[in-house]
Amino acid sequence: MNGSRLDDFLALSRAHPWELTPFSESLADGARAQVWDTGVLCIEPAVPGNRDLVLSCGIHGNETAPIELCERLLNAILSGRLTCRQRLLFIFGNPAAMNLGVREVEENLNRLFSGAHARGEKRNHERERAARLEQYVTRFFEARDGAERLHYDLHTAIRPSAYEKFAIYPFTHGAPYSRQQLAFLCSAGVETILLADGPTTTFSYFSAHGFGAHAFTVELGKVMPFGQNDARRFAAMERNLEQLISEPDWQPPALDLNQLRVFRVCQEITKQSEQFRFHFADTIANFSAFAAGTLLAEDGEQQWFAQEQQEAVVFPNAGVANGQRAALMVTTAELTTDMLA
Ligand SMILES: [Zn+2]
Incomplete structure (x- = not known):
């Protein structure tokens, strides 16, 4: 593999953060590694197993631990230390934001899927990127039928969390939850599950709803700069x-x-104007709980109160754009065996 452009894939992607000319190379074991675009690399084993796996990271550019984790996996495959026996699509979502060490350049990429990138008048690089990532995931999953489709979209949170690792289970439209996937997450140290209550414009919902994939937004801990993550925490x-x-x-x-530990979404707090403010400290940990009736936030005339006994906040961010979700409110829920398949 000496001198291979693949060895520099992430550096190449960061040097061409919005577009990279496709190329492909063979690996020693006969697999093809195909670079489809900046940050997008598909591995096609000569004889693939029955799982088609999308691993995405860096959808938010400053969420470094998942980027480092995916880079380690990719390097292990390219060097022959790890044999790739499933079709695998690596996506490093936002190389331009990675270069700047920021969550997003102009717009939150993880609110632009399922066609949201084309809504409204706005045009920017992240909207173009979301449209292309949709095409790549479509191309990857539609290359064959009958395989089990998986998509783990790996993130880290911008604040501490009462439960360090958690996954969001996209809205299933009434379909049962996958026992096997919950087992996978649990054994990966992700023991807190948040059940979404409706369609969203996230990457994981796009794969789940559009392709019947088992797809999850997985939060692996708190954001740290590149090189400062402790890999043991993600082992x-x-x-x-x-x-x-x-x-x-x-x-x-x-x-x-x-x-x-299971939660379900009970309300969303949406920022309407620059008057928006929370009634708790901005630095509060994810899953901090409030008693019913507590004033949570206000925006001009509008006020939000905790409605459930123990209502917990996830992803509070007063800095989002007007019209965007400023926080998710969740409450404990129970998963019973009749809800699983
Ligand atoms: Zn994120």
Whole structure:
């Protein structure tokens, strides 16, 4: 692999942050590694297993730990240390934002999927990127039928969290939740699950709804600068992904429902104007809880109160654009066996 352009894939992507001319190379084991665009690399094993796996990271450019994790997996595959036996699409979402060390350049990429990039008058690089990422995921999943489709969109949160790792289970439109996927997350150290209550414009919902993929937004901890993440804190996820990639028949240990902490969304707080403000400190940890009746936020005339006994806040961010979600409010929920398949 000496001298291969693939070895510099991430550096190349960062040097061409919005567009990279496609190229492909063969790996020693006969797999093809195809660069589709900046930050987008598809591995096609000579004889693929029955899972088609999308691994995305850096949808928010400053969320470095998942970028480092995916880079380690990719390097292990390119160097032959890890054999890729499943079709695999790596997506490093926003190289321009990575270069700047910011969450987004102009607009939050993870609110632009399922066609949201084309709504309204606004045009910017992130909107173009969302449209192209949709095409790549479509191309990847539609290349064949019958495989199990998976998409783990890896993030880190901008604030501390009472539960360090958690996953958002996109709205299933009434379909049962996957026991096997919950087992995968649980054994990857992601023991807190947040059940979405409706369609969204996130990347994971796009794959789940559009392609029947088991797809999740996975929060792996708090944002740190490049090089300052402790890989040991992500080791369980990394090991699970390695096994998923390299062992076609691998299954996670059976799910123990008692190990899971489950929440459901009970209300969303949407910022309307520059008058918007929270009634709690901006630095509050994710999953901090409030008693019913507590004033949470106000925006001019409008006020939001906690409605449930123990209502917890996730992703509070008063700095979002007007019209965007400033916080999710969640409450504990129960997953029973009749809700699983
Ligand atoms: Zn993120």
